[in-house]
Amino acid sequence: MTRIICTLFLAWSSLLAWGQSQSEIAQMRGLTQAPARPQWSIAQDNQDEFQLAFSGMFLLYKNFISSQDASRCNFTPSCSEYALEAIKSRGLLAGPLAAFDRLSRCTSVNQEDYTRHPETGMLYDPVDPAEERLPLPR
Amino acid sequence: MRLILICLGLLLALIGTGRLPAQTLPQTLAFAEAQLALGQYETAIKAYRRVLYFGGDSVGSAVFAPLADCYLATGQARQAQRYFNLAYAQTRDDSLRNELLFRKVAALLLAGQDGLAEVDLLSVQANTPYFRQKLAFYEGVTAFQREDFDRAERAFLQAIDSVAFPGSPQVVRRLFAEQARLRRFNPRKVRWMSVFLPGLGQLYVGEYRYAANSLLLTGGLMALFGYVFVNLSLIDALFSVMPWFQRYYIGGYQHAYRLAEEKIQGERHRIFQQLLDEMTSQIPGKATD
Structure with missing residues (x-):
């Protein structure tokens, strides 16, 4: 009987001593993050077989070649993302030309010609010139 | 005649404006509190700031802490810290000061200022089991963030209720043993x-x-x-x-x-x-x- 009373008392006192609410603990959950693996949304929503083929090549390159390389591209979006986006938006003739143009510009000698992307800190050079006019902090 | 009518209209309009019931500070404060209770933090922030603007320092004690809570809930940790500091300065009750310190520590942790959080925890007067448990929890979280895992383990072991949950110390020890193995x-x-x-x-x-x-x-x-x-x-x-x-x-x-x-x-x-x-x-x- 004494043991039961003692256990009940201890359980009751432990209830009184509890400080955290569920929301307080939930708030702390955001302190750590699981590492995020890149998701290439640009390779989705293909309109025809050509786009599908280029998206496949892009994913193959990103997964097996680019992943083994140090970060070397100066731009946001990267040259491979730019190429795929250009092919998707400008077609099979103008798209590759735009991609080659971008590759020729991917050097470290003309950095003053571009704004820096606020999130990545890289040079900002979108495929669509309308996006370039977005106000970005220098 | 037309001029008389215009003047009469203007006069009536002025009288009407003078009698329009304006929203008083207690009404705005009640509205802010209702929005906070509903979880409409952005609206509550606007209302609390309005109360602060028109009420000045006299309403600070009623506004600073809930305003800080709203900022904390919306992820604006730096603003939350500012208002928790103001609320802390205006409070004399030890228990309330402790609670405000814990909430400020949460804001500091969310802002990535683990060092400052650790310093603020030193000011907590943990004179009851309730505050000792709460302090141990925040010490554990802060030490974990600062990668001081031995101290974090001790604090979490102190924070858990090993009487009602006798299996918990083993769980905590196992998790910290797994953490120690990450060194490899x-x-x-x-x-x-x-x-x-x-x-x-x-x-x-x-x-x-x-x-x-x-x-x-x-x-x-x-x-x-x-x-x-x-x-x-x-x-x-x-x-x-x-x-x-x-x-x-x-x-x-x-x-x-x-x-x-x-x-x-x-x-x-x-x-x-x-x-x-x-x-x-x-x-x-x-x-x-």
């Missing part, structure tokens, strides 16, 4: 493994696909180097294949370093979430998950 994924060690043999570091951290990828890519380039050397010349091989080999060999061991960092980050995230799960399962009145 030292990114520098992993990088050196990949320097020694491309893909070895990736294999060590359990990334088998990347391990095979790195080994095949650098191995293929090495084979190409040998082929060009045998069939053409050493100069050809050095100029045409070597830069590519060098690029992917260096990229491979740098990638191994990043993978080891990601492995540690992912495991640490899992361990921390499980610690919080353990704490959540002990909240009185909540069923164990």
Whole structure:
């Protein structure tokens, strides 16, 4: 009987001593993050077989070649993302030309010609010139 | 006649305006409190700021703490800290001061200012079991964030209720033992493994696909180097294949370093979430998950 009373008392006192609410603990959950693996949304929503083929090549390159390389591209979006986006938006003739143009510009000698992307800190050079006019902090 | 009517209209309008009931400060404060209770934090912030603007310092004690809570709930940790500081300065009650300190510590932790959070915890007067438990929890979280895992383990063991949940200390000890084992994924060690043999570091951290990828890519380039050397010349091989080999060999061991960092980050995230799960399962009145 004494043991039961003692256990009940201890359980009751432990209830009184509890400080955290569920929301307080939930708030702390955001302190750590699981590492995020890149998701290439640009390779989705293909309109025809050509786009599908280029998206496949892009994913193959990103997964097996680019992943083994140090970060070397100066731009946001990267040259491979730019190429795929250009092919998707400008077609099979103008798209590759735009991609080659971008590759020729991917050097470290003309950095003053571009704004820096606020999130990545890289040079900002979108495929669509309308996006370039977005106000970005220098 | 028209002029008289216009003047009469203007007069009536002025009288009407004078009698229009304006929203008083207590009404705005009640509205802000209602919005806070409903979880409409952005609207509550606007209302509280309005009360502060028109009420001045006299309403501060009623506004600073809930306003800080609203900022904390909307992820604006720096603003939350500011108003918790103001609320703390205006409060004389020890228990309330402790609660405000804990909420400020939460804001500091969310803002990534672990050092300041640790300093603020020193001001807590933990004179009751309730505050001792709460202090131990925040000390555990802060020490975990500062990667002082021995202290974090001691604090979490103190924070859990080992009387009502006798299995909890084992869970906490097991999680911290898992954390201690993460030392074997030292990114520098992993990088050196990949320097020694491309893909070895990736294999060590359990990334088998990347391990095979790195080994095949650098191995293929090495084979190409040998082929060009045998069939053409050493100069050809050095100029045409070597830069590519060098690029992917260096990229491979740098990638191994990043993978080891990601492995540690992912495991640490899992361990921390499980610690919080353990704490959540002990909240009185909540069923164990």
